[in-house]
Amino acid sequence: MSTDRFEAHDYYLMDELLTEEQKLIREAARAWVKKEVSPIIEDCFETCKFPEHLLPGLGEIGAFGPYIPVEYGGAGLDQISYGLLMQELERCDSGLRSTASVQSSLVMYPIWKYGNEEQKNKYLPKLATGEWLGCFGLTEPDYGSNPGGMITNFKDMGDHYLLNGSKMWISNSPISQVAVVWAKDEAGRIHGLIVEKGMEGFTAPEMHGKHSLRASITGELIFDNVKVPKENLLPGRNGLGAPLSCLDSARYGIAWGAIGAAMDCYDSALRYSKERIQFSKPIGSFQLIQKKLAEMITEITKAQLLTHRLGTLRDEGRATTAQISMAKRNNVEMALNIAREARQVHGAMGITNEYSIMRHMANLESVITYEGTHDIHLLITGMDVTGISAFA
Numbered sequence: 001m002s003t004d005r006f007e008a009h010d011y012y013l014m015d016e017l018l019t020e021e022q023k024l025i026r027e028a029a030r031a032w033v034k035k036e037v038s039p040i041i042e043d044c045f046e047t048c049k050f051p052e053h054l055l056p057g058l059g060e061i062g063a064f065g066p067y068i069p070v071e072y073g074g075a076g077l078d079q080i081s082y083g084l085l086m087q088e089l090e091r092c093d094s095g096l097r098s099t100a101s102v103q104s105s106l107v108m109y110p111i112w113k114y115g116n117e118e119q120k121n122k123y124l125p126k127l128a129t130g131e132w133l134g135c136f137g138l139t140e141p142d143y144g145s146n147p148g149g150m151i152t153n154f155k156d157m158g159d160h161y162l163l164n165g166s167k168m169w170i171s172n173s174p175i176s177q178v179a180v181v182w183a184k185d186e187a188g189r190i191h192g193l194i195v196e197k198g199m200e201g202f203t204a205p206e207m208h209g210k211h212s213l214r215a216s217i218t219g220e221l222i223f224d225n226v227k228v229p230k231e232n233l234l235p236g237r238n239g240l241g242a243p244l245s246c247l248d249s250a251r252y253g254i255a256w257g258a259i260g261a262a263m264d265c266y267d268s269a270l271r272y273s274k275e276r277i278q279f280s281k282p283i284g285s286f287q288l289i290q291k292k293l294a295e296m297i298t299e300i301t302k303a304q305l306l307t308h309r310l311g312t313l314r315d316e317g318r319a320t321t322a323q324i325s326m327a328k329r330n331n332v333e334m335a336l337n338i339a340r341e342a343r344q345v346h347g348a349m350g351i352t353n354e355y356s357i358m359r360h361m362a363n364l365e366s367v368i369t370y371e372g373t374h375d376i377h378l379l380i381t382g383m384d385v386t387g388i389s390a391f392a
């Protein structure tokens, strides 16, 4: 990849809404990404390799469990700082942000919220530093948008639980030491179980052939009579609401992350429009190119305002699932549209790995599908405003 020339554009002076600490966290993450990730990310994407050596660095910038209390190894930060970190990671690559989102919101969050003290002390500090990587198993081959239908289950065998079933499309799974797995008990109630690498009957094969999120590793989780110790059950909450509450936290991070991808595409398109000469003029002097750029910065600014407000509501404990869902849907679609427009501004060069545009576009096709598809999020808003569920 050519040198990372990214410059942030702050059209509505959003920085004035940030604290000095929040700006420092963002700048440190941006500098780390430019130095450590940007030079290798195109190669990782092309060769479909997850850059495992970056895990300790992600831990150092606070990307693993940013809002988890310091006593458990987290960074103890507010929700806007968490969002800014996700923005900086996805500015480089959605796969990098996915790794951090899964670790923070889908593995550390349920252990912190629903785990007991022993579980928190055993797992959270190692996950916060990146010494251990975790994954979150909810989706099954036949149950994606409808996770409540899952068939993965466990039986109480007296001194342990016996876990059977399978999960697919699980980010980080082939290289994770820990999996938070959602499974039904004998009464059909969903619980979270912490499954560790090496337990007999547990495998996590890698899934191949992705044209998207290629710098993030994805796999299955297969449980064939796995004996899970009883102390590995998350005692604090059960029912579908437990995994869905984790998704709230992850979707909030995605809403910020998508802004990062959009900012990168816009910045690249703006620069290219000033440098590329056609008909003896920079292409940025043509009205149709200016229209694209004007619409891009308008949509980014609207998404920034939406997301900053959502962060404040989350810090106050007032953000609803439907509000988070709206931000995830809006911002990911916004980023995907901007990636497509930015690709056009770059002409043929836009399809090459000289620029990040095409990688962002391909990645965002996963982001618009995972953690609830775009259409499912439309239905969440629809249900919220009408009071009527159109799901089933």
Ligand SMILES: Cc1cc2nc3c(=O)[nH]c(=O)nc-3n(C[C@H](O)[C@H](O)[C@H](O)COP(=O)(O)OP(=O)(O)OC[C@H]3O[C@@H](n4cnc5c(N)ncnc54)[C@H](O)[C@@H]3O)c2cc1C
Binding pocket: 102, 135, 136, 137, 138, 139, 143, 144, 145, 146, 168, 169, 170, 171, 172, 213, 218, 366, 369, 370, 371, 372, 373, 374, 375, 376, 379, 390, 391, 392
């Ligand atoms: C790269 C990647 C990483 C992922 N990582 C994880 C992970 O770490 N952990 C995890 O548990 N899962 C993960 N997922 C899975 C992801 O969350 C699911 O793919 C997603 O929830 C959609 O499920 P599905 O693919 O089975 O699609 P389906 O549910 O089969 O949906 C197919 C289509 O039907 C539509 N549809 C479905 N139901 C309705 C309805 N009631 N009304 C209208 N339209 C409907 C959908 O919107 C979609 O357009 C990942 C997916 C990807 C691509």
